[in-house]
Amino acid sequence: MATTAAPAGGARSGAGPEWGGFEENIQGGGSAVIDMENMDDTSGSSFEDMGELHQRLREEEVDADAAAAEEEDGEFLGMKGFKGQLSRQVADQMWQAGKRQASRAFSLYANIDILRPYFDVEPAQVRSRLLESMIPIKMVNFPQKIAGELYGPLMLVFTLVAILLHGMKTSDTIIREGTLMGTAIGTCFGYWLGVSSFIYFLAYLCNAQITMLQMLALLGYGLFGHCIVLFITYNIHLHALFYLFWLLVGGLSTLRMVAVLVSRTVGPTQRLLLCGTLAALHMLFLLYLHFAYHKVVEGILDTLEGPNIPPMQRVPRDIPAALPAARLPATVLNATAKAVMDDGGTAQTTLKAVTEPGTCP
Amino acid sequence: MRSHIREFDSSTLNESVQNTIMRDLKAVGKKFMHVLYPRKSNTLLRDWDLWGPLILCVTLALMLQRSSVDSEKDGGPQFAEVFVIVWFGAVTITLNSKLLGGNISFFQSLCVLGYCILPLTVAMLVCRLVLLAEQGPINFMVRLFVVIVMFTWSIVASTAFLADSQPPNRKALAIYPVFLFYFVISWMILTFTPQ
Numbered sequence: 001m002a003t004t005a006a007p008a009g010g011a012r013s014g015a016g017p018e019w020g021g022f023e024e025n026i027q028g029g030g031s032a033v034i035d036m037e038n039m040d041d042t043s044g045s046s047f048e049d050m051g052e053l054h055q056r057l058r059e060e061e062v063d064a065d066a067a068a069a070e071e072e073d074g075e076f077l078g079m080k081g082f083k084g085q086l087s088r089q090v091a092d093q094m095w096q097a098g099k100r101q102a103s104r105a106f107s108l109y110a111n112i113d114i115l116r117p118y119f120d121v122e123p124a125q126v127r128s129r130l131l132e133s134m135i136p137i138k139m140v141n142f143p144q145k146i147a148g149e150l151y152g153p154l155m156l157v158f159t160l161v162a163i164l165l166h167g168m169k170t171s172d173t174i175i176r177e178g179t180l181m182g183t184a185i186g187t188c189f190g191y192w193l194g195v196s197s198f199i200y201f202l203a204y205l206c207n208a209q210i211t212m213l214q215m216l217a218l219l220g221y222g223l224f225g226h227c228i229v230l231f232i233t234y235n236i237h238l239h240a241l242f243y244l245f246w247l248l249v250g251g252l253s254t255l256r257m258v259a260v261l262v263s264r265t266v267g268p269t270q271r272l273l274l275c276g277t278l279a280a281l282h283m284l285f286l287l288y289l290h291f292a293y294h295k296v297v298e299g300i301l302d303t304l305e306g307p308n309i310p311p312m313q314r315v316p317r318d319i320p321a322a323l324p325a326a327r328l329p330a331t332v333l334n335a336t337a338k339a340v341m342d343d344g345g346t347a348q349t350t351l352k353a354v355t356e357p358g359t360c361p
Numbered sequence: 362m363r364s365h366i367r368e369f370d371s372s373t374l375n376e377s378v379q380n381t382i383m384r385d386l387k388a389v390g391k392k393f394m395h396v397l398y399p400r401k402s403n404t405l406l407r408d409w410d411l412w413g414p415l416i417l418c419v420t421l422a423l424m425l426q427r428s429s430v431d432s433e434k435d436g437g438p439q440f441a442e443v444f445v446i447v448w449f450g451a452v453t454i455t456l457n458s459k460l461l462g463g464n465i466s467f468f469q470s471l472c473v474l475g476y477c478i479l480p481l482t483v484a485m486l487v488c489r490l491v492l493l494a495e496q497g498p499i500n501f502m503v504r505l506f507v508v509i510v511m512f513t514w515s516i517v518a519s520t521a522f523l524a525d526s527q528p529p530n531r532k533a534l535a536i537y538p539v540f541l542f543y544f545v546i547s548w549m550i551l552t553f554t555p556q
Contacts, residue, residue: 112460119460123533151461155537158453162541162548169552181442181545 118150118213126152133221136255140263146214153192153220159227160188167234168293187289192220195281202277206270208261218257219282225253226286233290242290246283254282389413396479399518406469406522414475417482418447421546424485425553443549450542451475458527458535465526474539477519481543484511485550492555504551512547516540 129152137144164184193216200215210218229249233242258275265271373381389412395404422443455470488504519539527535 112456116460116462119457120462121534122530126534151457151534154457155541158538158541162545165545166548169548181446 115150118148121149121151125149126155129221130224133224133256134249134252136252136259138259140259142263143209144260144263146210146218146260148211148213148217150213150216150220153217153223156220156223156227157188157192160223160230161185163227163230163234164188164289164293167230167289170234171293188223191285192216192223195219195278195285199274199278199281202274203261203265206265206267206274208265208270208274210261210264218260222253222257222282225249226289229286230289246286246290250283250286254279257282385410385412389416392476393479396476396518399514399521402522406465406473406526409469409472411468411472411475414447414451414472414478417475417478418444421447421478421482421485421550424482424489425549446545446549447475447478450545454538454542457538458523461527461531461535463523463527463535465523470523473519473522474542477515477522477543478546480511480514480518481508481546481550484508484547485553488550488553489555508547508551512543515543519543 125147129147129149161184164187165180168180168184196212196215196219199219200210200212203210203215229242229245233245258279261275261278262271265274388408388410392404392410392413395402422440425443426439451471451474454474455465455467458465458470459467484507487507491500491504491507494500516536516539520536523535523539524532
């Protein structure tokens with residue numbers, strides 16, 4: 001590769017600085033691969049080159065515009081002499097500072113390339129990681145590897161948002177200040193980012209060997225169990241089934257996360273603190289998601305005959321097979337949702353209150 | 362909001378407003394046809410525009426408003442909710458496909474995703490008409506069927522346009538968020554009940 005490079009270098013004698021760098025690299029004993037990359041200055045085919053080219057052109061344009069604008073400003077303001085000079089210099093400096101900040105912000109914002117390595121996954125990898133997130137590994141003496149990727153966790157959080165929305169809609173949850181979508185997104189992203197940060201902080205206190213990215217990935221994949229449980233139990237409303245799934249599936253994914261953390265922490269007190277907190281938060285979150293945004297079947301049946309029945313009266317329990325969501329009036333709330341709302345504020349006066357036996361778990 | 366080159370802009374500045382509107386409407390109509398009969402083509406990508414997505418988004422958001430008296434608060438958030446879901450969803454999907462290594466530009470992707478909401482808007486119209494009839498399980502089944510068909514149509518249409526811009530082994534990773542996006546919109550349409 002180096003031999004074909006030399007004649008090309010001879011032909012382009014005008015481009016001095018780039019070729020000087022090339023020679024230095026040869027003397028320094030750099031690898032041929034790096035040298036070829038240095039030479040690739042006018043190919044124009046790589047993304048970064050085109051980006052730089054555009055940036056340079058834009059800057060030149062902006063400079064030309066700025067010069068024209070400055071001249072116009074000077075004439076418009078009509079300042080001449082010393083005062084004019086001073087004000088022009090100040091304006092010039094402010095313009096330069098502003099332009100520098102703007103281009104820095106632009107290159108930071110437009111440079112999503114910093115996130116690119118975390119999305120470098122194949123579908124087979126994502127599939128295997130999803131399955132592994134449900135399998136706790138027994139070997140805790142050796143730090144287990146955590147894949148530091150963000151695609152899987154992000155997609156799982158969005159899936160949880162969609163499932164939560166489905167659950168809220170079928171249970172006709174009424175959110176007063178805010179929207180259903182806002183609540184769902186806030187809950188799921190808040191949990192993922194908030195609990196990850198909190199556990200990362202605890203891990204820092206307990207001297208555990210885990211980075212923020214790994215914590216985000218671990219907790220994100222732990223939401224896979226939540227997605228499964230909620231998807232099933234939002235459609236099949238049986239409390240016993242929910243508790244079974246909560247223990248089994250939720251427990252498995254929690255055990256997996258706990259095992260990984262234990263393998264990366266030293267000392268029994270630290271392990272207990274870290275893993276106890278994570279287990280408690282993870283299981284309680286699933287419990288919260290089920291009960292806060294979900295309607296019990298008995299609640300639907302009690303209020304089906306709805307507005308015609310005077311309040312404080314029991315309804316005979318005639319259980320039909322399936323209920324289309326569209327038949328539910330908007331003001332129907334079950335005891336759980338009422339309890340949740342009563343904490344927040346006043347009850348709706350148009351609500352037809354129907355008693356429920358107090359055996360709702 | 363069109364991908365013109367600079368010199369062309371100055372020559373269209375002097376034409377009458379009717380000409381401009383008709384030309385833009387024809388372009389939007391042509392793209393609607395491409396979405397309704399999806400084939401692998403470059404039309405949506407080559408000259409992208411955001412008029413179509415805007416019209417569709419506003420239509421969908423207006424139709425999804427509840428017209429009930431005792432829940433006035435629901436009218437406001439419903440419109441803003443749809444808007445925010447559509448545009449931020451599209452932005453998220455675009456960022457995701459770019460991070461996965463796709464070579465599609467930001468606005469091209471927004472254009473495709475916005476135009477492919479057309480089948481779901483049609484589904485919304487049909488659902489509103491069906492809801493004028495008496496409610497019941499049959500009513501629900503009809504609406505469910507229509508929404509599922511249109512949802513599949515949206516996914517197929519957007520896949521036909523977007524799939525080529527992704528690396529071949531990661532198409533599934535890029536299509537999954539599109540699936541979630543249209544699923545959320547379909548769910549909003551299906552569970553809509555005017556009170």
